[in-house]
Amino acid sequence: MKEEVWAENPFWFRDCFLMTMPIGQRAVNLRELLHAMQEVSDAVLFYHLFQYRLAVAAPLVEYPNDFALWAANSLRDVRLAEKLSSVDPFDYENLGQVRQAIVELLEEYIWDLPYIPWARPGLELHFCEASTVVFRSRISARTLREFYETLKKVGNDSIYYHLFEGRWRLGVREKDDFSYWIETNLNRPELAAEIRDLDIYFYSLREIRLVLLKLLEKYLENPQ
């Protein structure tokens, strides 16, 4: 059996606490959503694409971002929800490009519509941004096994921070914190590649943890 590799730099899990901040702007119909998408700051876009997962995420994930969810639940426009769900922010270089993609999608969609769908009363989309507090959690891992055991214990916010915020923070969207550390400290490029290939945008944070644990188990049982 191959000896376990010890990382030169331990992986420090971060806690990520989020406070939602409403910006006082809302959309009651699809045209207002389009206008807002053209105007709101990147922080607002980031909140509704990613951070809402940490705020209040529906127990069953059907749609992977707030806009698609709103189209389905509030506008009752499942066709639009399907289209918005297929926009994967990780396919783009930056938030500006994501915004452009969504704006174009909405423009084309509205162009063909005979009427503008409105939200059911009480279900308007209220735009928000967030402030976050990030702590080094004092929880660290030096080996793959430690990483595996620790991953079971950290909060969902940690998973969110290292996989979602991590990708945008590093400026290299393909690399999240977990896979970057595994690649550079544990010399496990195959595992790192598998983590990067996970379709995380479509999982809830709870599901992501389970999928990651399963993947790690495979590598721990079959050391290369």
Next chain:
Amino acid sequence: MIGLDDYAPIVGQEVIDQLQRLADGLGPVRFMHINSTATGGGVAEILHRAVPLLNQLGIDTQWEVIEGDPFFFEITKTIHNGLQGFKVNLTREKWEYYLEVNRRNARKYSWEADFVLVHDPQPAPLINELRSCAKHWIWRCHVDVSRPHLPVWRLLREVVGRYDASVFSMPQFAQNLPHPQYIIHPSIDPLSDKNRDLTEEEIQAVLDRLGIERDRPLLLQVSRFDSFKDPLGVIQAFRMVRRHVPCKLILAGGEATDDPEGPRILAEVQEAARGEPDIHILLLPPDAHYEINALQRAADIILQKSIREGFGLTVTEAMWKGKPVIGGAVGGIVLQLQDYQTGFLVHSPEGCAFRIRYLLHRPEVARRMGNLAREFARSHFLITRHLRDYLTLLTIVRSPGGRVFEF
């Protein structure tokens, strides 16, 4: 005495550890809560438990309750109704009296704090007199202020505009204010008398005491007798259901000491239910938490057909007990009852009746809905999440100017 560790089996040890890390990061700070009632209503309920827990985390936390006479509470009820959109008449004389009662309360205080969280409009003007007693003043609005009556809001905005930040329960309540606004969803305490597990014997004993037989499915709405909770609409829905399916309705209401409108609405409800033995109207004292717990656990379907709602903690309580909930599509109910998943949202007595019938005929859907609701409440609406939000809020308010704080 219940401590933080008692919550670990419910939410996980990692959640408790995180709270301690957040509190440690804040260091020694003094945190003051001020509201207007020590009993009745969700705010008082949560403060009773949150204050000792924050102290246990090392945050020096205190809670003051302002005092007022019936005229003061009549005025604050008018303000409350105005904030919820009713076209009330708030005279200059009443407004001055409201400020005066706050001045009198302020003269009694001698505390100092790093952070003050002032709950709702009743004690909001304290900042006028006590600004120098604390470094950071935060206004916590629990009311649905999505469409306030402008003359009332204009007056109150003058007062709350002096605060350093404000906190609302839902994004749609945010207002045009000259300071940062944050969202904190309210929460329930899973270990309180109102929410802790009960045995079947305990539940049955309460029903026996209240004279309620479980011979037919029980529908329950727990709320103050308040027009915004639409108890008359619930009776209307019940009558529609009962034409098709046998069932009973329980309307159980507590009385809050700061709500002078309660008796009038109660009389209207009693009139509407006259001659109907299958409607039980229970006027429970503010400390009847255990009885409410038993009623919620005995119910087959729980209703919260509000037409205005701040957040709707009775919905959270029902969800935590694994019950299917039907609620009005207003305020925080919309957030809690993810339609078809964790509950049903309705827009009318007819809609309410339709969903009651739907669930009575499909017990397996009701069960699945209840289970999802309980897990949703566990993740987002328990007191531990509330404590985390308080600590995060204090951390952020203390460091203005940024949006990401790394420690």
